[in-house]
Amino acid sequence: MIKVFSRPKSLKDMPFHYCPGCTHGITHRLVTEVIDELGIQDTVIGVGSVGCSVFTMDYFDIDMFQASHGRAPAVATGIKRVLPGRVVFTYQGDGDLAAIGTGEFVHTAARGEKVTVIYINNAVYGMTGGQMAPTTLLGQKTKTTPYGRDETINGLPLRVCEMLTSLEGTAYAARVAVHNPKSILKAKKTIKKAFEIQIKGLGFSLVEVLSTCPTNWGLSPVEAVQWLEEKMIPYYPLGEYKSPAGVV
Amino acid sequence: MKGNEAIGEGAVRAGCRYFFGYPITPQSELTHYLAKRLPEVGGLYLQAESEVASINMVYGAAGVGARVMTSSSGPGISLMQEGLSYLAGAELPSVIVNMMRGGPGLGNIAPSQSDYFQATKGGGHGDYRLIALAPNSVQELFNMMKKAFELADKYRNPVILLTDGIMGQMMEPVDLEEEFEVEIPQKPWAASGKIDHEGKNVINSCFVIPEEMEKVNIRLQKKYFEIEQNEPVYEGYSLEGAELILVAFGTASRICRAVVEKARAQGIPAGLIRPVTLWPFPSGGFEKAAVQAKCFLTVEMNAGQMVEDVRLAVNGKAPVHHYGRLGGMVPAAGDVLEEVKRLYYGGAVR
Numbered sequence: 005m006i007k008v009f010s011r012p013k014s015l016k017d018m019p020f021h022y023c024p025g026c027t028h029g030i031t032h033r034l035v036t037e038v039i040d041e042l043g044i045q046d047t048v049i050g051v052g053s054v055g056c057s058v059f060t061m062d063y064f065d066i067d068m069f070q071a072s073h074g075r076a077p078a079v080a081t082g083i084k085r086v087l088p089g090r091v092v093f094t095y096q097g098d099g100d101l102a103a104i105g106t107g108e109f110v111h112t113a114a115r116g117e118k119v120t121v122i123y124i125n126n127a128v129y130g131m132t133g134g135q136m137a138p139t140t141l142l143g144q145k146t147k148t149t150p151y152g153r154d155e156t157i158n159g160l161p162l163r164v165c166e167m168l169t170s171l172e173g174t175a176y177a178a179r180v181a182v183h184n185p186k187s188i189l190k191a192k193k194t195i196k197k198a199f200e201i202q203i204k205g206l207g208f209s210l211v212e213v214l215s216t217c218p219t220n221w222g223l224s225p226v227e228a229v230q231w232l233e234e235k236m237i238p239y240y241p242l243g244e245y246k247s248p249a250g251v252v
Numbered sequence: 253m254k255g256n257e258a259i260g261e262g263a264v265r266a267g268c269r270y271f272f273g274y275p276i277t278p279q280s281e282l283t284h285y286l287a288k289r290l291p292e293v294g295g296l297y298l299q300a301e302s303e304v305a306s307i308n309m310v311y312g313a314a315g316v317g318a319r320v321m322t323s324s325s326g327p328g329i330s331l332m333q334e335g336l337s338y339l340a341g342a343e344l345p346s347v348i349v350n351m352m353r354g355g356p357g358l359g360n361i362a363p364s365q366s367d368y369f370q371a372t373k374g375g376g377h378g379d380y381r382l383i384a385l386a387p388n389s390v391q392e393l394f395n396m397m398k399k400a401f402e403l404a405d406k407y408r409n410p411v412i413l414l415t416d417g418i419m420g421q422m423m424e425p426v427d428l429e430e431e432f433e434v435e436i437p438q439k440p441w442a443a444s445g446k447i448d449h450e451g452k453n454v455i456n457s458c459f460v461i462p463e464e465m466e467k468v469n470i471r472l473q474k475k476y477f478e479i480e481q482n483e484p485v486y487e488g489y490s491l492e493g494a495e496l497i498l499v500a501f502g503t504a505s506r507i508c509r510a511v512v513e514k515a516r517a518q519g520i521p522a523g524l525i526r527p528v529t530l531w532p533f534p535s536g537g538f539e540k541a542a543v544q545a546k547c548f549l550t551v552e553m554n555a556g557q558m559v560e561d562v563r564l565a566v567n568g569k570a571p572v573h574h575y576g577r578l579g580g581m582v583p584a585a586g587d588v589l590e591e592v593k594r595l596y597y598g599g600a601v602r
Contacts, residue, residue, distance in 0.1 A: 046447035049316070061454050067443035069315055070456040072338050075308035078300065082312025082320070085296055086270060090316075090445050108308070111301035 012036035014045045016065045025218035025225025027182045028056060028124065032063055034188070035095070035122060038196045039066065042203070048091040049083055051076040053105075055097040056130040074105025077112035080119040091202060093120040099129045102138040102162045109164075109210075116173030116207040120198045123164060126215040127236060134220030138162040141235055146220070165212050165245040175207030177245040181214040181237065183229045194244075197251065206248050214240055256281035256420040258390045259349060259413070260289055262397030263321055267434045268347070269295035270320040272309035274302055276328045277361045278417035279351040283323065303328040307335030307348075314344035315455040317442035319401055323349035326359060326367060330375070336410055337376030340472075341457025345404035347397070348382075348412045351420050354580030362580025363416035363503055368557035371412050372531040379469055381476045383411040383483065384530040386501040390424035398432060405437050407479055414530060416553070418503045418582070479532050486534035487526040488541070490516060494523025496596055497541055499550040499562050501527050504583060508551050511588045520596050530558070538565035547595055548572040551588055553581070 011017060014036035022028045039048055045066055052060040054073035061068040071079040076094035084092045101109050101123050109121060128146055129135040135148040139161050143152040153161075168177040176198050180191035191213060198209035214236050218228040253261070259282050263271075271286045287297040300306040306322045313320040324332065329350045339346055352367045354360040369375075371384045383403050387396045393415065400411040443453040459465040490512050491497070500508040505526040515522035525541060527534050538548075547570055550559040556574040563572045575591045577583045 047445045049443060049445055051312070058458060061456055061458075065452060067445050067452055068454045068456075069312065069443055070342070070454065070458050071311070072308065072334055075304065075311075075335075078305040078308035079312035079315075081298075081305075082270075082272065082309035082314075083316050084312075085298060085309075086313045086316050086318045086320075087444060107301050108305055111305065 012040045014039040014065050016063050018063065020063065021059060022056065023219040025216060025228055026056075027215040030182045030188060031122065031124065031191070031213050031215065032060070034182070034192045034195055036064060037192060038199055041196065042199055044091050047089070048093070049087070051080045051083070051092070051094040053094065053096040053100040055100050057095050057097055057124060058131070060095050074100050074103070075108055076100070077105065077108040077117070077119065077121065081112055081115070081117050084117060084119050088118070091199060093122060093199070095122045096124065097130065098123070098125045098127070098137045098139040102164055110167070110171070113168055113171045113174045113208040113210070116175070118202050118205055118207060120202045121210040122195065123210055123212045124215050125164070125212050125240065126217040127161070128217050128220045130217050130220055141239055161239065163240065165210070168210060169246045173208050174210070174246050175248050176201045176209035178247070179212040179214065179240060179242050179245065181232060181242055183214070183216060183232045201248060201251060204251070206251070212240070214242070253390055253423065253426045254281060254420070255390045255393050255415070255422045257285050258394040258426050259323070259397055260285035261428070262394040263347070264289055264293055264295070265428070265432060265434070266319065266398040266401040267436050268319040268321050268397070268401060269293065270313045270318050271297045271322065272300050272306040272313070272320070273322045273324065274300050274306050274328060276325045278353060278420055279323045279325050279349065281420065282349065282351070303331040304335065307332040307339070310346050311335060311339055311342070311344060314339065314346045315342070315442065316444040317439040319436060321347040321349065323351065325351045325353045326355045329367060329370065333376035336382065337378050337380060338457055339410040340380035340382065341378060342455050343408040344410065344455065345401070345408055346410045347400045347404055348410060350412055350414050352414060352416045360580045361417060363418040363553065363582060364580050365414070365416065365502060365504060365553040366555070366557070366578070367414065368530065368552070368554060371414050372533070372561070380472065381409070381479070381531055383407070383409055383479060383532070385411065385413050386528060386530050387413065387415060387419065388502050388505045388526065390419070390422055391426050393419060394426050394428070398434070403483065407475055409475070409479070414502065416503055483529055484532040484534035484536060485528040486537040487528055488537065489524040489526065491523040491525070491541055493521050494541070494544065495521045495546045496523070496592060497545045497548050498522060498524045498592070499527070499548055499558070500524065500552065501530060501558065504551045504553055507583055507585050507588060510585045511592060514585065514589050515592050520592060522592060527558070533561045533565065535565035538562065542566050542569040545570050549592065549595060550574050551583055552576045553583065554578065
């Protein structure tokens, strides 16, 4: 019998701590499948962040750094500048990247740093218990926006891919989702492309992954998938926002 | 050679090839020197978007095994405190230069020693220690960079060099000792890609299980104890028969040397202890000196920070006084001498 589906070599055989219905697990799998397919398990270095994804250092069977909150792109810069031949990526959530880490990811992109950022956007702070994120949608209720996010108080949610398109150093910026099989397949291709762009030395690449957080959204896993489709995608349209000419 | 250049050249000759930093006065000449010098030796000078980013770039570079440094001054060093705590927690060898300036707040750019507490007591969160060095000549700035990188690698710990704008701007002859021998140890713990080692390496300071975090802390404390046993350094000057002992580091120690000479010339048996390592604090030097000394006087360019460590070291055997100038003011030798006379003739010594 031919084995057609198994755990990626670069993903450790251990239970995830993620909540039921959380899509971190899917994205972990996609990233490690890509690492396996590119044959870079021994030469890739990952940088984890602070938030629910803090344990990526345990799950990925590759050399890893645990960075302080928001600073993963700076850590990745330090690594890449010493070892330009290695493939370096960060895995960050929306609080980590789009709030406290805005300075770091913007300037890492502006320098055209040859690193890849996997950016998880689930519109909420997960680890700390469901507070408003920079990506929380208008009207969305969180622990710190109990009456719903109000534009007059909190402003509008941040669109990272759109921001990055204005920077010359950005080689690739794309937004994907992992809420259904079709999107997941597309997400994997996109993540692979981002890594390939780094390997080709074309510049900074970022993949924003629209993700679910049923626990902090107060929804069932099935409802969460619907919420992502109906609420998040209209504000955060999927697609490639910037891509180098000639790279498919 | 200027002090700033001596630090830069000392770093390059110590095998440092990476500098990540952000502009701030009064350490600018150091960055100018390295921006020019590092590319000549195949190294990299990278200007970051902030001190927060700089120290985290240091974290990345140190974690893959490079000899790496940054430099800044008061406000910038404050921004690096989180990063320093992470470097200490993840045990990454790295060197940080603090050209101390007057504070608090934005303060000014004049020379100061008011970051002693921050450097020696852990300005960031958690139970950690930085090795803190305090040179007092341009030659020592040069030599101490090698020492700093060696200590950093030996103990897998960040090392901070405390100095100020006077030292940075001062010009003195420096013996460059030709090419001094540099041996960079193997770093099997570096997370430089699995291809370099067995299994996987992780650079980390996060241990969610308290029992595990305690074990890590106990290991760190053992290391700090070892450093306290092995690495304290001080310089004694004119301690023979000294009844009044001045204590000062860096710029203040140069002034105090002159004060000791003047006091001796006037018949006052004065001496000087200059801590070269601020942490580990050279308490041993005081135990010996306190047997004969009747009085200690710390002279600092702050409101009295090192004096606390001197009091602990002297342990009640003699009174410990403090003389300080604040906010970027430098003590004048004449004023310190007056204080010495006041103590000596005023009965503090007899």
